[in-house]
Amino acid sequence: MARRSMREEIVNAAVDRFHTHGYNAAGIKDIAEAAGVPKGSVYNHFESKEALALVVLELYGETRRLGELSDRSVEPLVRLRRHFEFLRDEQEQYGFTRGCLLGNFGAEVADHSMALRGKIHEGFDQWSHALAGALRDAVMTGDVDSTVDPDTTAIFLLSSWEGALVAARSSRSAKPFDAFFSSVFDRLLVPGLREPA
């Protein structure tokens, strides 16, 4: 395996620190220590904590497996379900802590940094586009009622998921995830009524 560059070490440590502690509570000193580099090195690579956080959000977005949502070898509703199951399992592994870095930064710093807000918005936008693609396929195959609007429903699904993460952290339980899966897959994303033959 290729040795990671100092920059990569810093970014990886920052993903972890920002995710577990939040933007304000994660210090550059902690990040440098976790990366095993002197504090000054962080500022050699990034002009500010905000600049580092922008790169972190980019990297985090790449781990959300959005590509799987457009994999047409898998049925569209199966793709959607597996996507949220992957996200749920990740949270369960962390004992219902951490949540989603995009959502966390959205709640903590979206009002205070235009650059970070733009990046969070971009992240959510890419995500809801990927969800909308799968929903569009589900409408085409008739797995979901044709009156369901894919774009609107994608925004709603993503919001619902982000909120379920916060509720799961507060209750340290899977209950909000269970409510998400049953409401979404048994209620919202269902086929239309067939006309009687």
Place this chain on the structure above:
Amino acid sequence: MARRSMREEIVNAAVDRFHTHGYNAAGIKDIAEAAGVPKGSVYNHFESKEALALVVLELYGETRRLGELSDRSVEPLVRLRRHFEFLRDEQEQYGFTRGCLLGNFGAEVADHSMALRGKIHEGFDQWSHALAGALRDAVMTGDVDSTVDPDTTAIFLLSSWEGALVAARSSRSAKPFDAFFSSVFDRLLVPGLREPA
């Protein structure tokens, strides 16, 4: 109007600071200045920032108008819609900033303070119980399909709302709220199919 006590001044200033800046970014010094009291006075009334935040969450919960959800002089779906319209209008007044204090603390500090996590959980729990009550009434009146489970759906509605707040802050737009209203009131909370006569 009765003059507010110093304690009340501090708590009111803290609600505002925590809501606009978040838990970690709101300093006791800022809170004291906003309340117009010396910093030491805050510590005379509250042993820690955490202790102050617990009182703040209690007060914030009381402003969520949960009582209206059980007002049986109003049709249950109208109660639910008005509830979320009140919350939406509040966000629009703030220019899509601030979000919900419970959700913000849930994302920022739920993993780091057992006391705050408990209080956030309690707040969400009271809220989803109030929503479940209105949903139960809607099922009884036949406004909502009888196979909808009020408790599960209440948890889902609250999550969906909390996530919509984060998305609205990130996009500085009402789009996530629009997606919430159409998905919830046109799709999820609808009457069951009537048997043909």
